[in-house]
Amino acid sequence: MDAVERENSDRQKRWVKEQKVGEGTYAVVYRGREFATGRKCAIKKIKVGQFKDGLDMSAIREVKYLRELKHRNVIELLDVFSSKTNLNLVLEFLDSDLEMIIKDRTLVFLPADIKSWMAMTYRGLEFCHRNFVLHRDLKPNNLLIAANGELKIADFGLARDFADPGFKMTCQVITRWYRPPELLFGSRYYSSAVDIWSVGCIFAELMLRTPYLAGESDMDQLKTIFRALGTPTEQDWPGHTKLPDYVPVGQFPKTPLRDLFTAASADALNLLSRCLVYEPRKRISSIEALNHPYFTAMPYPTHPSKLPKISKQPSRPLDEVDGNADPASTGPGVKAAPPKGRLKRKLTSPNDSDSKARSIARKLDFTKQVNSP
Structure with a gap:
């Protein structure tokens, strides 16, 4: 056994796989722990032997970028080792994800x-x-959620660098409901603006508690976007009709965001609208977004430790809190909660100075709230 094999063997013995928690076409995820300390981890076993036509690049990219990106809001790669034909990524263990919380x-x-x-x-x-x-x-x-409430960006299998703006890239990326129109029209040259569009869709989903732009096919996705935001003109988005896969989709009028997001603050709507701009070069950047007035206006962001989180204990359905049934709470993919139990979280904003006076005895769905001062 040479030095490389010995090191890989030592790395493999450091981690113990315990329970399978998820499986996809190319990977299986296990809950695990570090042998010496008992520290929890997630072990993502990538079936390298099943990859064809260079698809294993996703595994290589994930390792490459997670080794480079060390940030409190990016999932941490703890170790990497191989086993037979499998590549194993050892990641920090996170309790849930934002989709689970939204649902x-x-x-x-x-x-x-x-x-x-x-x-x-x-x-x-x-x-x-x-x-x-x-x-x-x-x-x-x-977007995974740690036990302390911190959100961390995960799954860098489709990530890539964009230092060279003239480099041709695939448009077959980003899950359809979060894919920007330039990719749906086949653009091979794009920038960080594609991620900003996705974040805008996530922002809207947090407010609505349901996906904002949910198309059933690529063509239906474009129609869904245009119905919501209006069909773009050449003035709105110069050159979009020249994109490789452009096809006319139909003429839809622009509907003000306020009509759907009735309780959102003006700052929230402004930030959302700047994420969902058709012209990619005019979309807000991530650094500009962090400096947007939305984040400095009242109410201030909740401390991560006080954010709602998935509880292992049964809690009351929201329709029992206010006495009104909510048909949306029994929709597809939503598990009905047990009829008994306690709502763990106080129905007040932790940042309101008059929080006691603002205790709320009604359903606090964002779409039904009055604007905060």
């Missing part, structure tokens, strides 16, 4: 909570973009 109808969101999740997302993304890395698959279930 859990027993949880109450305050505007300050949404602001906190958005701030952490933008901080992690700004660090990626500052280091010339595009994520290219931002969505709620790739």
Whole structure:
């Protein structure tokens, strides 16, 4: 056994796989621990032997970028080792993801909570973009939540660097509901603006508690976007009709965001609108977003430790809190909560000085709230 094999063997013995927690086409994820300390971890076993036509580049990219990106809002890569034909990535263990939190109808969101999740997302993304890395698959279930409430960007399998602006890239990236229109029209030259569009979709989903732009095919995705935001003109988005896969989709009028996001603050709507600009060069950047008035206006972002989180204990459905049934809470993919139990979190904003006076005995869905002062 040579030195490389010995080192790999030592790395492999350092970690213990315990329980399988997820599986995809090319990877299996286990909950594990460090043998010596008992520290929890996640072990992502990538089936290298099953990759064809260079698809193993996703595994290589994930290792490459996670080794380079060290930030509190980016998942940490603890170790890497090989086993037979598999590559194993040892990652910090995180309890849940933002998609689980959005779908859990027993949880109450305050505007300050949404602001906190958005701030952490933008901080992690700004660090990626500052280091010339595009994520290219931002969505709620790739935003993981640690036990202390910190949000961390994960799954860099589609990431790539963009230091050379003239380099041709694939448009077959980003999960459809979070994919910007330039990629749907086949653009092979793009920038960090593609990630910003995805973050805008996530922002809207946090406010609505349901995906904002959910198309069933690429063509339907474009129609869904245009129905929501209006069909772009050449003035709105110069040159888009010359993109490789451009096809006319239909004429739809622009609907003010306020019509759907009725309770969002003016600053929230402004930030959302600047993320969902058709012209990629006019989209807000991650650093500009962090300096947007939205994040400094009241209410201030909730401290991560006080954010809503998935509880192992049963809690009351929101419709029992206010006495009104909510048909959305029993929709597809939403688990009905047990009828008994306690709502763990006080229905007040932790940042309001008059929080006692503002205790709320009604459903605190963001879409139904009055604007915060």
